[in-house]
Amino acid sequence: MPALKELEKAFFHSKKDRDFQGKLEHLQKTYIGRPTPLYFASRLTEHLGGAKIYLKREDLAHTGAHKINNAVGQVLVAENIGKKRVIAETGAGQHGVATATAAALAGLECEIYMGSEDMKRQALNVFRMRLLGAKVTEVATGSRTLKDAINEALRDWTTNVRSTHYVLGTVFGPHPFPLMVRDFQSVIGRETKRQIIDAEGGLPDYLIACVGGGSNAMGLFYEFLNENIKMIGVEAGGRGIETGEHAARFAGGSIGVFQGCMSYLLQDDDGNVLGTHSVSAGLDYASIGPEHPYLRDTGRVRYTYATDDEALSAFELLSRTEGIIPALESAHALAEVVKLAPGLSKDEVIVINLSGRGDKDVQHVARIKGIDL
Amino acid sequence: MISKIEKTFKKLKKEGRKAFIPYIMAGDPSLDKTKEVVLLLEECGADIVELGVPFSDPLADGPTIQRSSERALKNGVTLRKAISHVKDIRQMSQIPIVLMTYFNPVFKYGVENFIKNAKIAGVDGVIIPDLPPDEAEDFIKLSREAALDTIFLLAPTSTEDRIKKIIKVSKGFIYYVSITGITGTTLLLDGSMEVLISKIKRYTDKPVAVGFGVSTPEEASAVARVSDGVIVGSAIVKKLYESPDELKRYILSLREAIK
Numbered sequence A: 001m002p003a004l005k006e007l008e009k010a011f012f013h014s015k016k017d018r019d020f021q022g023k024l025e026h027l028q029k030t031y032i033g034r035p036t037p038l039y040f041a042s043r044l045t046e047h048l049g050g051a052k053i054y055l056k057r058e059d060l061a062h063t064g065a066h067k068i069n070n071a072v073g074q075v076l077v078a079e080n081i082g083k084k085r086v087i088a089e090t091g092a093g094q095h096g097v098a099t100a101t102a103a104a105l106a107g108l109e110c111e112i113y114m115g116s117e118d119m120k121r122q123a124l125n126v127f128r129m130r131l132l133g134a135k136v137t138e139v140a141t142g143s144r145t146l147k148d149a150i151n152e153a154l155r156d157w158t159t160n161v162r163s164t165h166y167v168l169g170t171v172f173g174p175h176p177f178p179l180m181v182r183d184f185q186s187v188i189g190r191e192t193k194r195q196i197i198d199a200e201g202g203l204p205d206y207l208i209a210c211v212g213g214g215s216n217a218m219g220l221f222y223e224f225l226n227e228n229i230k231m232i233g234v235e236a237g238g239r240g241i242e243t244g245e246h247a248a249r250f251a252g253g254s255i256g257v258f259q260g261c262m263s264y265l266l267q268d269d270d271g272n273v274l275g276t277h278s279v280s281a282g283l284d285y286a287s288i289g290p291e292h293p294y295l296r297d298t299g300r301v302r303y304t305y306a307t308d309d310e311a312l313s314a315f316e317l318l319s320r321t322e323g324i325i326p327a328l329e330s331a332h333a334l335a336e337v338v339k340l341a342p343g344l345s346k347d348e349v350i351v352i353n354l355s356g357r358g359d360k361d362v363q364h365v366a367r368i369k370g371i372d373l
Numbered sequence B: 001m002i003s004k005i006e007k008t009f010k011k012l013k014k015e016g017r018k019a020f021i022p023y024i025m026a027g028d029p030s031l032d033k034t035k036e037v038v039l040l041l042e043e044c045g046a047d048i049v050e051l052g053v054p055f056s057d058p059l060a061d062g063p064t065i066q067r068s069s070e071r072a073l074k075n076g077v078t079l080r081k082a083i084s085h086v087k088d089i090r091q092m093s094q095i096p097i098v099l100m101t102y103f104n105p106v107f108k109y110g111v112e113n114f115i116k117n118a119k120i121a122g123v124d125g126v127i128i129p130d131l132p133p134d135e136a137e138d139f140i141k142l143s144r145e146a147a148l149d150t151i152f153l154l155a156p157t158s159t160e161d162r163i164k165k166i167i168k169v170s171k172g173f174i175y176y177v178s179i180t181g182i183t184g185t186t187l188l189l190d191g192s193m194e195v196l197i198s199k200i201k202r203y204t205d206k207p208v209a210v211g212f213g214v215s216t217p218e219e220a221s222a223v224a225r226v227s228d229g230v231i232v233g234s235a236i237v238k239k240l241y242e243s244p245d246e247l248k249r250y251i252l253s254l255r256e257a258i259k
Helices: A002-016 A018-032 A042-048 A066-082 A094-106 A115-121 A122-130 A146-159 A177-185 A188-201 A213-223 A293-299 A308-322 A330-344 A359-368 B002-014 B031-043 B063-074 B079-089 B103-107 B110-119 B136-146 B160-169 B192-201 B217-226 B234-242 B244-257
Strands: A038-040 A052-057 A085-090 A107-115 A135-141 A164-166 A206-210 A229-237 A254-258 A261-265 A302-307 A350-355 B017-026 B048-052 B097-100 B124-129 B149-151 B174-177 B208-211 B229-232
Touching: A002 A018, A002 A066, A002 A330, A038 A188, A038 A261, A038 A308, A038 B002, A042 A052, A042 A177, A042 A188, A042 A308, A042 A330, A042 B174, A052 A188, A052 B063, A052 B110, A066 A085, A066 A094, A066 A164, A066 A177, A066 A213, A085 A094, A085 A350, A094 A107, A107 A115, A107 A229, A115 A122, A115 A135, A115 B244, A122 A135, A122 A359, A177 A188, A177 A213, A188 A213, A188 A350, A206 A330, A213 A229, A213 A293, A229 A254, A229 A293, A229 A330, A229 B031, A254 B103, A293 A302, A302 A308, A302 A330, A308 A330, A308 A359, A330 A350, A330 A359, A330 B063, A350 B136, B017 B031, B017 B063, B017 B208, B017 B234, B017 B244, B031 B048, B031 B079, B031 B244, B079 B103, B079 B110, B103 B110, B110 B136, B160 B192, B174 B192, B174 B229, B192 B208, B192 B217, B217 B229, B217 B244
Parallel strands: A052 A350, A085 A107, A085 A164, A107 A135, A206 A229, A206 A350, A229 A302, B017 B048, B017 B229, B048 B097, B097 B124, B124 B149, B174 B208, B208 B229
Antiparallel strands: A038 A052, A254 A261
């Protein structure tokens, strides 16, 4: 608790601190490569034959996903409170790579916890993190995926709290993490707003994002919550809700308290957390950032899911029609667009958060297709 | 009203002794064995037994108890079963029992029902390591009404305000976590524990028991000198799993060391 209070204080201070904000903006521009483009996907639009589809290209941010926005922000906060070491959990490896990158940038020691199952799926990212000077520690307990990596990172943090900051990668966990991560990600929505007004002369009709922990979705949605825009969050439907092998917390979960916050949780009748499945490691998680249940229960955001197969086919569709290989996580958001766009009129506008690039997934997809690389 | 746990500490104080509080995981290797071990612990002079409830994500626990928890879950042990197991133990033993469980199973069970049924079964106190007192208002209030002790944790990093708060909401005893970190980590006996416990003692005469990281009789003895009780968990769980034949001798050596 003292560590969370210290962090809360430092974060609120940084929000008002001109030097901090100046440094963050400078790094966003010169290091991360912001603003990321908002791209009109004309061939995909034509192919689906309905609404105009825009992609917010977070895949073009440094390290290939939106995760860097939060990692750089938190590492700056960690520096301000005098921490010499940062740790993080990672599922798909994107947040681990982003944290290792930000740590290298700031000259901090870095250790990343990753489930052994995910290390297998994302071997490329494991090597990237090591190249960046981070220590990658395998987590072989529990389901050996993201939730177990978070457990292990929390254990490390309680042990080394005096020297270490925990760069939690999503809008989850105890306060102030959900708030802080949303704040560092909300640059996505702010840029999108300006860019879509430039491109279309007005706001979009739909915003769509995939939801694992939910940081890329919060980052896109937050700026638009008070606008008259429909928003859709897409969870991982895995092999289908009826199989029990999925990570769709709203479709298959109930309220629980897990890893420091109350939210929807995939759990059994005795309150033990259930194993999850998704083709995408970044969505393979038993709970969801606590602001999402709020947005859902107030009716502000609609949540749905896409199955592994739907995501895989969207992954290939975008690659072929636009020359953009999306992350499997982002492919879940695309799968919803594939269902939605054809039924909309040609003057309606959809913006998807293309939260990451798919290079990390290429080997995994080849394996699924039975192709030996 | 004075609780069974408080009575135990009072009696020990009068006799100039310190409490020995062993921890075991309910259902590892089996619930039958757990009952047997509780009786053995009592026979060997334990004052209070801390009974762990397995959970899928034991955040505060190190590898030894994590694995023990996984084994107990595989045996189908749940919070519900742990509670009815206490009822079963109560047929043969009246040793004070403290349940250690994570919060989500309690939340899912229903806080009110949990407290009611735990009390009926004969549980004396509850430790929930991932429930900070800031979020525990209902839990504390309902536990008081049911005369179930609520034991909260203090750590070396706890601030003055935190110490006062934990003292206020703890009943039975205060659980001082000897290290920053998880169960089963190596203990550091550098005199800092003594300083921190005397800091706690400045504000309260409630008993302070120390846990996390105590494994050898020498450590137990050193910790007993500066506190009111010693909790030994991972080392016992490990012994029970790896060499159960040596358990009794090990327990006796701990008992001998805690004076």
